[in-house]
Amino acid sequence: MHQHSGGEKKEMRVLVALGGNAILQRGQKGNAAEQRENVQKTVTQIVKMISAGHEVVVTHGNGPQVGAILIQNELGSSSVPAMPMDVCGAESQGLIGYMFSQSFHNTLAAEGIHTHEPVCLITQVQVDPSDPAFAHPTKPVGPFYTEEAAKKRMSSTGETWIDDAGRGWRRVVPSPDPKSIVEKDVINSLLEKGFIVIASGGGGIPVIRKQDGTYQGVEAVIDKDLAGERLAAAVNADLLMILTDVPRVAIHYNSPNQKWLENMTVSEMEQLEKEGHFKAGSMGPKVRAALRFVRNGGDRAVIASLEEAIEALEGKAGTQIHKS
DSSP states (O other), X not given: OOOOGGGOOOOOEEEEEEOGGGTOOTTOOOOHHHHHHHHHHHHHHHHHHHHTTOEEEEEEOOHHHHHHHHHHHHHHXXXXXXXXXXXXXXXXXXXXXXXXXXXXXXXXXXXXXOSOOEEEEOOEEEEOTTOGGGGSOOEEEEEEEOHHHHHHHHHHHOOEEEEOTTSOEEEEEOOOOEEEETTHHHHHHHHHTTOEEEESGGGOEEEEEOTTSOEEEOSOOOOHHHHHHHHHHHXXXXXXXXXXXXXXXXXXXXXXXXXXXXXXXXXXXXXXXXXXXXXXXXXXXXXXXXXHHHXXXXXXXXXXXXXXXXXXXXXXXXXXXEOO
Protein backbone atom coordinates (compact mmCIF):
# COMPACT_ATOMS: atom_id res chain seq x y z
CA MET A 1 0.00 0.00 0.00
CA HIS A 2 1.51 3.39 0.84
CA GLN A 3 3.51 5.13 3.53
CA HIS A 4 2.07 8.23 5.19
CA SER A 5 4.20 11.31 5.54
CA GLY A 6 5.33 12.27 9.01
CA GLY A 7 6.44 8.75 9.96
CA GLU A 8 2.93 7.41 10.56
CA LYS A 9 2.28 3.68 10.23
CA LYS A 10 1.84 2.13 6.82
CA GLU A 11 -1.69 1.36 5.74
CA MET A 12 -2.03 -2.25 4.74
CA ARG A 13 -4.23 -4.51 2.68
CA VAL A 14 -5.08 -7.32 5.10
CA LEU A 15 -6.56 -10.72 4.28
CA VAL A 16 -8.48 -11.78 7.39
CA ALA A 17 -9.05 -15.56 7.46
CA LEU A 18 -11.60 -16.38 10.15
CA GLY A 19 -11.84 -19.66 12.04
CA GLY A 20 -15.08 -21.37 13.02
CA ASN A 21 -15.26 -19.48 16.34
CA ALA A 22 -15.94 -16.25 14.39
CA ILE A 23 -19.37 -17.64 13.48
CA LEU A 24 -20.09 -20.41 15.98
CA GLN A 25 -18.61 -21.02 19.43
CA ARG A 26 -17.93 -24.47 20.85
CA GLY A 27 -20.99 -25.99 22.51
CA GLN A 28 -23.51 -23.76 20.72
CA LYS A 29 -26.36 -25.31 18.74
CA GLY A 30 -25.88 -23.09 15.71
CA ASN A 31 -29.21 -21.29 15.46
CA ALA A 32 -29.34 -18.05 13.47
CA ALA A 33 -29.36 -15.78 16.55
CA GLU A 34 -26.17 -17.34 17.99
CA GLN A 35 -24.39 -17.09 14.65
CA ARG A 36 -25.43 -13.45 14.14
CA GLU A 37 -24.14 -12.56 17.61
CA ASN A 38 -20.72 -14.17 16.95
CA VAL A 39 -20.51 -12.52 13.53
CA GLN A 40 -21.26 -9.16 15.14
CA LYS A 41 -18.41 -9.56 17.68
CA THR A 42 -16.07 -10.50 14.83
CA VAL A 43 -17.14 -7.58 12.64
CA THR A 44 -16.61 -5.15 15.56
CA GLN A 45 -12.94 -6.27 15.63
CA ILE A 46 -12.50 -5.96 11.85
CA VAL A 47 -14.12 -2.50 11.74
CA LYS A 48 -11.36 -1.31 14.13
CA MET A 49 -8.87 -2.18 11.38
CA ILE A 50 -10.92 -0.30 8.79
CA SER A 51 -11.17 2.73 11.14
CA ALA A 52 -7.35 2.65 11.38
CA GLY A 53 -7.17 3.05 7.59
CA HIS A 54 -6.47 -0.54 6.52
CA GLU A 55 -8.11 -2.29 3.55
CA VAL A 56 -9.71 -5.59 4.48
CA VAL A 57 -10.65 -8.72 2.56
CA VAL A 58 -12.48 -11.35 4.61
CA THR A 59 -12.64 -15.12 4.21
CA HIS A 60 -14.16 -17.65 6.59
CA GLY A 61 -14.82 -21.32 7.32
CA ASN A 62 -18.17 -23.01 6.80
CA GLY A 63 -17.80 -26.43 8.49
CA PRO A 64 -20.80 -26.40 10.86
CA GLN A 65 -23.01 -24.51 8.37
CA VAL A 66 -22.36 -26.78 5.39
CA GLY A 67 -22.66 -29.78 7.75
CA ALA A 68 -26.13 -28.56 8.77
CA ILE A 69 -27.10 -28.02 5.10
CA LEU A 70 -25.98 -31.59 4.27
CA ILE A 71 -28.11 -32.95 7.14
CA GLN A 72 -31.10 -30.83 6.03
CA ASN A 73 -30.63 -32.19 2.48
CA GLU A 74 -30.47 -35.75 3.79
CA LEU A 75 -33.57 -35.44 5.99
CA GLY A 76 -35.54 -33.65 3.27
CA SER A 77 -34.50 -35.97 0.44
CA SER A 78 -37.78 -37.93 0.49
CA SER A 79 -39.65 -34.68 -0.30
CA VAL A 80 -37.20 -32.64 -2.43
CA PRO A 81 -34.01 -33.68 -4.28
CA ALA A 82 -30.77 -33.45 -2.26
CA MET A 83 -28.14 -31.10 -3.71
CA PRO A 84 -24.50 -31.98 -4.47
CA MET A 85 -21.69 -30.68 -2.24
CA ASP A 86 -20.61 -27.80 -4.51
CA VAL A 87 -24.18 -26.41 -4.39
CA CYS A 88 -24.29 -26.86 -0.59
CA GLY A 89 -20.99 -24.95 -0.37
CA ALA A 90 -22.48 -22.08 -2.40
CA GLU A 91 -25.52 -22.03 -0.08
CA SER A 92 -23.26 -21.77 2.98
CA GLN A 93 -21.25 -18.90 1.40
CA GLY A 94 -24.51 -17.06 0.81
CA LEU A 95 -25.89 -17.47 4.31
CA ILE A 96 -22.62 -16.57 6.09
CA GLY A 97 -21.84 -13.75 3.64
CA TYR A 98 -25.30 -12.27 4.18
CA MET A 99 -24.76 -12.18 7.96
CA PHE A 100 -21.32 -10.56 7.55
CA SER A 101 -22.53 -8.03 4.95
CA GLN A 102 -25.45 -6.89 7.10
CA SER A 103 -23.30 -6.74 10.23
CA PHE A 104 -20.60 -4.70 8.45
CA HIS A 105 -23.20 -2.31 7.02
CA ASN A 106 -24.81 -1.69 10.43
CA THR A 107 -21.49 -1.41 12.33
CA LEU A 108 -19.88 0.95 9.82
CA ALA A 109 -22.99 3.17 9.83
CA ALA A 110 -22.92 3.27 13.64
CA GLU A 111 -19.23 4.33 13.47
CA GLY A 112 -20.07 7.04 10.93
CA ILE A 113 -18.02 5.36 8.18
CA HIS A 114 -19.84 5.71 4.86
CA THR A 115 -16.92 5.17 2.47
CA HIS A 116 -16.87 1.36 2.55
CA GLU A 117 -19.71 -0.95 1.55
CA PRO A 118 -19.49 -4.70 2.18
CA VAL A 119 -20.10 -7.23 -0.57
CA CYS A 120 -20.20 -11.03 -0.42
CA LEU A 121 -18.99 -12.86 -3.50
CA ILE A 122 -19.90 -16.48 -4.17
CA THR A 123 -16.41 -17.74 -5.03
CA GLN A 124 -15.15 -20.70 -7.04
CA VAL A 125 -11.62 -22.02 -6.47
CA GLN A 126 -9.88 -24.02 -9.16
CA VAL A 127 -8.30 -27.36 -8.25
CA ASP A 128 -6.29 -29.79 -10.36
CA PRO A 129 -8.32 -32.87 -11.46
CA SER A 130 -5.11 -34.92 -11.22
CA ASP A 131 -4.48 -33.82 -7.59
CA PRO A 132 -3.55 -36.99 -5.61
CA ALA A 133 -6.22 -36.02 -3.03
CA PHE A 134 -8.92 -37.28 -5.42
CA ALA A 135 -7.54 -40.83 -5.08
CA HIS A 136 -7.43 -40.56 -1.25
CA PRO A 137 -10.51 -38.87 0.24
CA THR A 138 -9.74 -37.80 3.84
CA LYS A 139 -12.08 -34.95 4.81
CA PRO A 140 -15.14 -36.05 6.88
CA VAL A 141 -18.39 -34.25 5.99
CA GLY A 142 -22.05 -34.38 7.00
CA PRO A 143 -23.90 -36.59 9.49
CA PHE A 144 -22.86 -39.80 11.31
CA TYR A 145 -24.47 -43.07 10.25
CA THR A 146 -24.55 -46.69 11.40
CA GLU A 147 -22.13 -49.06 9.71
CA GLU A 148 -25.02 -50.80 7.96
CA ALA A 149 -26.45 -47.56 6.53
CA ALA A 150 -22.97 -46.35 5.48
CA LYS A 151 -22.18 -49.60 3.64
CA LYS A 152 -25.53 -49.41 1.86
CA ARG A 153 -24.70 -45.85 0.75
CA MET A 154 -21.25 -46.89 -0.46
CA SER A 155 -22.61 -49.72 -2.61
CA SER A 156 -25.38 -47.55 -4.13
CA THR A 157 -23.44 -44.28 -4.71
CA GLY A 158 -19.73 -45.18 -4.89
CA GLU A 159 -19.03 -42.70 -2.03
CA THR A 160 -16.24 -43.33 0.50
CA TRP A 161 -17.30 -43.73 4.17
CA ILE A 162 -15.12 -44.41 7.22
CA ASP A 163 -15.58 -45.26 10.88
CA ASP A 164 -14.88 -41.82 12.45
CA ALA A 165 -13.10 -42.37 15.79
CA GLY A 166 -15.79 -44.79 17.00
CA ARG A 167 -18.50 -42.09 16.83
CA GLY A 168 -20.21 -43.65 13.82
CA TRP A 169 -19.61 -43.84 10.08
CA ARG A 170 -19.09 -40.68 8.11
CA ARG A 171 -18.58 -39.78 4.49
CA VAL A 172 -15.09 -38.59 3.48
CA VAL A 173 -14.34 -36.47 0.42
CA PRO A 174 -11.10 -35.31 -1.23
CA SER A 175 -9.33 -32.17 0.01
CA PRO A 176 -7.36 -30.97 -3.04
CA ASP A 177 -4.86 -28.11 -2.98
CA PRO A 178 -6.30 -24.78 -4.18
CA LYS A 179 -4.67 -23.48 -7.37
CA SER A 180 -6.39 -20.17 -8.17
CA ILE A 181 -9.40 -17.99 -7.34
CA VAL A 182 -11.73 -17.98 -10.36
CA GLU A 183 -13.26 -14.56 -9.53
CA LYS A 184 -9.96 -12.82 -8.69
CA ASP A 185 -10.41 -10.03 -11.29
CA VAL A 186 -13.89 -9.25 -9.95
CA ILE A 187 -12.54 -9.16 -6.36
CA ASN A 188 -9.69 -6.81 -7.33
CA SER A 189 -12.11 -4.48 -9.18
CA LEU A 190 -14.32 -4.31 -6.08
CA LEU A 191 -11.31 -3.58 -3.84
CA GLU A 192 -10.16 -0.76 -6.14
CA LYS A 193 -13.59 0.84 -5.69
CA GLY A 194 -13.27 0.64 -1.88
CA PHE A 195 -15.60 -2.29 -1.14
CA ILE A 196 -15.00 -4.68 1.78
CA VAL A 197 -15.05 -8.07 0.06
CA ILE A 198 -16.14 -11.30 1.76
CA ALA A 199 -14.95 -14.12 -0.52
CA SER A 200 -13.84 -17.73 -0.84
CA GLY A 201 -15.99 -18.84 2.13
CA GLY A 202 -15.33 -22.39 3.33
CA GLY A 203 -12.27 -22.63 1.09
CA GLY A 204 -14.33 -21.71 -1.97
CA ILE A 205 -16.43 -23.95 -4.20
CA PRO A 206 -14.01 -26.50 -5.67
CA VAL A 207 -14.15 -26.53 -9.48
CA ILE A 208 -12.07 -28.06 -12.24
CA ARG A 209 -11.48 -26.41 -15.59
CA LYS A 210 -12.15 -28.75 -18.47
CA GLN A 211 -10.21 -28.75 -21.75
CA ASP A 212 -12.89 -26.66 -23.48
CA GLY A 213 -12.43 -23.93 -20.81
CA THR A 214 -15.69 -24.64 -18.95
CA TYR A 215 -15.78 -25.02 -15.16
CA GLN A 216 -17.42 -27.88 -13.31
CA GLY A 217 -18.00 -28.30 -9.57
CA VAL A 218 -16.49 -31.35 -7.85
CA GLU A 219 -17.37 -33.25 -4.65
CA ALA A 220 -14.51 -32.04 -2.45
CA VAL A 221 -13.63 -29.61 0.35
CA ILE A 222 -10.71 -27.18 0.08
CA ASP A 223 -8.93 -26.19 3.28
CA LYS A 224 -10.10 -22.65 4.09
CA ASP A 225 -6.67 -21.40 5.24
CA LEU A 226 -4.86 -22.65 2.13
CA ALA A 227 -7.59 -21.06 -0.02
CA GLY A 228 -7.18 -17.90 2.09
CA GLU A 229 -3.50 -17.82 1.13
CA ARG A 230 -4.43 -18.07 -2.59
CA LEU A 231 -6.91 -15.21 -2.10
CA ALA A 232 -4.29 -13.14 -0.24
CA ALA A 233 -1.86 -13.65 -3.14
CA ALA A 234 -4.58 -12.84 -5.71
CA VAL A 235 -5.32 -9.45 -4.08
CA ASN A 236 -1.64 -8.70 -3.40
CA ALA A 237 -2.24 -8.46 0.37
CA ASP A 238 0.51 -7.13 2.65
CA LEU A 239 -0.58 -9.26 5.60
CA LEU A 240 -2.27 -12.65 5.95
CA MET A 241 -4.03 -12.73 9.30
CA ILE A 242 -5.40 -16.12 10.40
CA LEU A 243 -7.68 -15.64 13.40
CA THR A 244 -8.55 -18.63 15.55
CA ASP A 245 -9.50 -19.55 19.15
CA VAL A 246 -5.97 -19.74 20.63
CA PRO A 247 -3.66 -16.76 21.28
CA ARG A 248 -0.64 -18.16 19.40
CA VAL A 249 0.76 -21.26 17.75
CA ALA A 250 2.31 -23.60 20.31
CA ILE A 251 4.65 -26.56 20.21
CA HIS A 252 3.97 -29.48 22.59
CA TYR A 253 0.42 -28.07 22.92
CA ASN A 254 -1.41 -29.02 26.13
CA SER A 255 1.65 -30.74 27.61
CA PRO A 256 4.01 -29.65 30.43
CA ASN A 257 6.55 -28.59 27.74
CA GLN A 258 4.07 -26.34 25.93
CA LYS A 259 5.75 -23.29 24.40
CA TRP A 260 3.98 -20.40 22.67
CA LEU A 261 5.70 -19.10 19.52
CA GLU A 262 5.95 -15.31 19.12
CA ASN A 263 8.26 -13.85 16.43
CA MET A 264 9.38 -16.52 13.99
CA THR A 265 11.18 -16.66 10.67
CA VAL A 266 9.99 -18.85 7.81
CA SER A 267 13.00 -21.18 8.24
CA GLU A 268 12.37 -21.56 12.01
CA MET A 269 8.71 -22.46 11.38
CA GLU A 270 9.65 -24.83 8.54
CA GLN A 271 12.00 -26.68 10.89
CA LEU A 272 9.25 -27.13 13.50
CA GLU A 273 6.84 -28.21 10.75
CA LYS A 274 9.34 -30.87 9.58
CA GLU A 275 9.60 -32.12 13.18
CA GLY A 276 5.83 -32.79 13.08
CA HIS A 277 4.66 -30.22 15.65
CA PHE A 278 1.61 -28.99 13.73
CA LYS A 279 -1.19 -31.52 13.32
CA ALA A 280 -3.09 -31.88 10.03
CA GLY A 281 -6.52 -31.45 11.64
CA SER A 282 -5.74 -28.27 13.58
CA MET A 283 -2.71 -25.98 13.27
CA GLY A 284 -1.03 -27.73 10.31
CA PRO A 285 -2.92 -26.04 7.44
CA LYS A 286 -2.76 -22.62 9.18
CA VAL A 287 1.03 -22.83 9.48
CA ARG A 288 1.34 -24.12 5.90
CA ALA A 289 -0.82 -21.24 4.60
CA ALA A 290 1.20 -18.65 6.57
CA LEU A 291 4.50 -20.04 5.30
CA ARG A 292 3.27 -20.14 1.69
CA PHE A 293 2.14 -16.54 1.91
CA VAL A 294 5.48 -15.18 3.16
CA ARG A 295 7.52 -17.46 0.84
CA ASN A 296 5.44 -16.22 -2.12
CA GLY A 297 6.28 -12.58 -1.41
CA GLY A 298 3.85 -11.48 1.33
CA ASP A 299 5.29 -9.09 3.93
CA ARG A 300 4.16 -11.00 7.02
CA ALA A 301 1.67 -13.57 8.26
CA VAL A 302 0.18 -13.85 11.73
CA ILE A 303 -1.82 -16.56 13.49
CA ALA A 304 -3.64 -15.08 16.46
CA SER A 305 -6.77 -15.05 18.57
CA LEU A 306 -9.84 -13.25 17.26
CA GLU A 307 -9.94 -11.17 20.46
CA GLU A 308 -6.44 -9.80 19.78
CA ALA A 309 -6.90 -8.99 16.08
CA ILE A 310 -5.79 -5.33 16.34
CA GLU A 311 -2.76 -6.18 18.48
CA ALA A 312 -1.85 -8.95 16.00
CA LEU A 313 -2.09 -6.51 13.09
CA GLU A 314 0.27 -4.15 14.95
CA GLY A 315 2.74 -7.00 15.55
CA LYS A 316 2.10 -7.10 19.30
CA ALA A 317 0.18 -10.41 19.59
CA GLY A 318 -0.10 -13.83 18.00
CA THR A 319 2.59 -15.81 16.19
CA GLN A 320 4.22 -13.40 13.76
CA ILE A 321 5.94 -15.01 10.77
CA HIS A 322 8.53 -13.01 8.80
CA LYS A 323 10.86 -13.87 5.92
CA SER A 324 14.02 -13.61 8.00
